[in-house]
Amino acid sequence: DTAVSQTPKYLVTQMGNDKSIKCEQNLGHDTMYWYKQDSKKFLKIMFSYNNKELIINETVPNRFSPKSPDKAHLNLHINSLELGDSAVYFCASSQATGWNTIYFGEGSWLTVV
Amino acid sequence: GQQVMQIPQYQHVQEGEDFTTYCNSSTTLSNIQWYKQRPGGHPVFLIQLVKSGEVKKQKRLTFQFGEAKKNSSLHITATQTTDVGTYFCAGLNDMRFGAGTRLTVKP
Structure with a gap:
């Protein structure tokens, strides 16, 4: 069983569209994250939720809106997609914040054309 | 937030090197973690x-944490093609990762 699973794995869409990426973890962790990895491999944190509460919200355009219906799920909705949004988006989770190992999903490859 | 700088950005070695x-x-870290990401894969926790x-070893990998807890290193002895990937450090005060070092190994 995959510990952190995210869908879709690949997504090609046109500029201006709205899309969502879903994430679920079955590890019983309290904290979930969204990271963005660009073509240069920089791994940048976007959001972090702890028990459904937003705790980290980096400087991300407000076109990106995370939603955590429960602590096992953290979805990412993106409005009005732009070319620069093309990247790999990783969902991740950890038992808690701070010192705990981060477990990553397999990534969602988003291409905006 | 803290800045975690990682160098080099790229490293190409001959197998066995x-x-x-x-x-x-720039600031003292409470702890540091290292991750490896294979090409096309996702980051996986190492240590x-x-x-x-502190010094820890995993087979051919040696990890060190500096005395001042401001720096760390990962050393791989006698690289193999299976070592190919990007290695990230993460100072987990605020979940930020370094820029990563992309390792390629020529057989």
């Missing part, structure tokens, strides 16, 4: 260092 990547922070001056 050693490899080292360095991670430096966590907590104590000042």
